[in-house]
Amino acid sequence: MTDVQDPSTASPDPGGASVEETRVAVVIEDEDDIRSLLATVLAQAGFEVHGAPDGAAGVELVREHRPLVTTLDVNMPGMDGFETAKRIRAFSSTYIVMLSARTEEIDALQGLEAGADDYVAKPFRPRELRARIDAMLRRPRHVATADGAPASAVATIDGDGDGVWHEHHGLRLNPATHIVTVDDRDIELTRSEFDILADLLVAGRRVRAKSDLALMLRGDQYAVSDFVSDSDARAIEVHMANLRRKLGESPAQPRWIETVRGVGYRLTA
Incomplete structure (x- = not known):
């Protein structure tokens, strides 16, 4: 196992997490x-880095250091990256960037289904990887809607010291504490799933296209001219399927999120 530490270059987290959290990454x-x-x-990039040569050791490093970002190889001896990601997701909301020489779309979708936030093909360019990680860290924890949007279907409630809660039909989300509950039952979401749900709750009845959500996850929600591929749109579908499964919602009879066919998603009335 290789550890690289550079605490002197740490910087505040643009996403609102603690300074200590931003300085830790696991490879x-x-x-x-x-x-x-x-x-x-x-x-x-300002991280204190801890490295592991296999999935089992990596899971323990994530458990011990609680990193903000974890990079994860897919093809490893023993426990592969998909299984490693699932085990990490059982207890951690770290951003997971999966790296693999397997470039088929089905591999990327399998990675997202396992809990990854991004999937990068090998060989990768270090500058591109850092840019993608920076984009993830720019994701706002409270997403503003455009001027002139329809009234939200969400109740906004002052949490008396723990920030604002957004509530819709028994679903409650707190951007400050990163807590989601359904009928007072805690729901564990990945950071990408949380960000998508937060975006939809703030947008209310305004439809959010898959391209809008993909740009938001990349940290480019205002760059509406940016290209969004079919793979990006499919990734949003995977995240949405995982989100609905965790919430216990049926797409055919949605309690919270409607699918607007051919367009995207919005909250139920």
Whole structure:
């Protein structure tokens, strides 16, 4: 296991997390040279980096250090990246960036279904990887809607010290504490699932296209001219399916989120 530490370069988290959290990343990669490269890229971005050569060791590092970002190789001996991601997701909301030489769309979708927030093909360019991580960290925890949007279907409630809660039909979300409950039952979501749900709750009855949600997850929600591929749109569908499954919602009889066919999603009336 290789540890690279560079605490002097730490910077505040643009997403609103604690300063300590922003300084920690875990790299799970069985190839020494790639693990070293990833550690260097992340250290230059201000992270304290902890590296693991396999999935089992990586899961323990995530449990111990509670990183903000975890990079994860897919093809590792023993426990592969998909299983590793599932185990991490059982207890952590770390941003997971999955890296793999497998470039088929089905592999990327499988990674997202396992709990990854992004899927990067090998060989990757260090500058591009860092840009994608920076984009994830720019995601707002409270997403503003455009001027002139229809009235929201969501009740906004002052949480008396723990920030504002958004509520809709028994579903409650707190952007400040990153808590989601359904009928007072806690729901564990990935960061991407949480951000999509927060975006929809703030938008209310205004339809959010799959392209809008994809740009939001990339940190480019205002760059409406940016290209969004079919793969990006499919990734949103996967995130939405996982979100609905965790909420216990049927797409055929939605309690919270309607599908507007050919367009995107919006809250129920």
